[in-house]
Amino acid sequence: xxxxxxxxxxxxxxxxxxxxxxxxxxxxxxxxxxxxxxxxxxxxxxxxxxxxxxxxxxxxxxxx
Ligand code: F3S
Numbered sequence: 154x155x156x157x158x159x160x161x162x163x164x165x166x167x168x169x170x171x172x173x174x175x176x177x178x179x180x181x182x183x184x185x186x187x188x189x190x191x192x193x194x195x196x197x198x199x200x201x202x203x204x205x206x207x208x209x210x211x212x213x214x215x216x217x
Pocket of ligand 1: 158162165166167168169170184185208209210211212214
């Protein structure tokens with residue numbers, strides 16, 4: 154499982170990075186991206202990524 158940010162939807166609010174900088178980061182375009190990190194097998198990382206997903210006001214984040 155990995156995080157994914159839909160850049161068409163992201164408004165750059167940075168909640169995801171504030172919630173889980175281990176998985177999400179801001180790019181030069183002012184929008185977030187999910188790092189290429191495998192989340193399954195690390196429950197702390199998956200929890201953190203899930204909190205970030207839940208914190209996004211425009212639901213731009215998916216975890217699959
Ligand atoms: Fe964008 Fe949502 Fe993160 S708006 S910066 S993906 S919290």
